[in-house]
């Protein structure tokens with residue numbers, strides 16, 4: 016079975032190490048010292064490093080790993096061409112998930128989804144690509160994954176996300192439950208948790224549609240509702 020370890024760095028960023036008994040892959044290795052120490056301590060063989068997208072806060076560790084170990088970086092084009100990576104006989108699926116940026120990808124290993132800045136615990140990323148339709152398709156794709164999928168995101172924005180969620184849905188009783196489960200030392204949620212609180216996955220809830228109507232925002236189709244939510248801040 017593959018293991019995934021979460022490493023916090025730079026305040027709210029997260030990087031990840033996916034590993035089996037011998038081999039390992041680093042995703043967004045900004046916490047390069049801690050990850051490197053872990054690799055050495057466990058005597059792991061680092062196959063390559065990769066990124067969820069090209070923003071510098073996610074790629075800042077790449078050059079350190081390349082300098083300190085005999086590894087290489089797989090870029091966006093390599094990743095979407097491969098579509099999956101085999102690590103000790105198990106697959107890490109790679110999803111092309113444009114929206115936050117055009118080069119955003121998610122890594123799916125077992126039950127774990129490393130979602131970068133595409134999907135956060137409690138919210139989603141900014142649409143820096145400008146491609147709102149593409150981002151909508153991406154979110155629909157991620158929503159079709161199994162409910163028990165564990166979301167390991169690129170940042171810890173949980174508190175701000177829940178303030179926004181509460182502003183959108185003041186009576187949502189799952190928000191305080193979600194906040195009670197929040198542990199800054201290990202930040203995760205399941206997709207089922209996200210369906211209970213994350214407004215960007217809840218655009219078809221009756222109270223959200225009513226709120227959009229009240230604000231005079233388009234809410235005819237699923238896509239309209241989602242796009243309208245993206246305009247609120």
Ligand SMILES: [Fe+2]
Pocket residue numbers: 068070115132
């Ligand atoms: Fe980003």
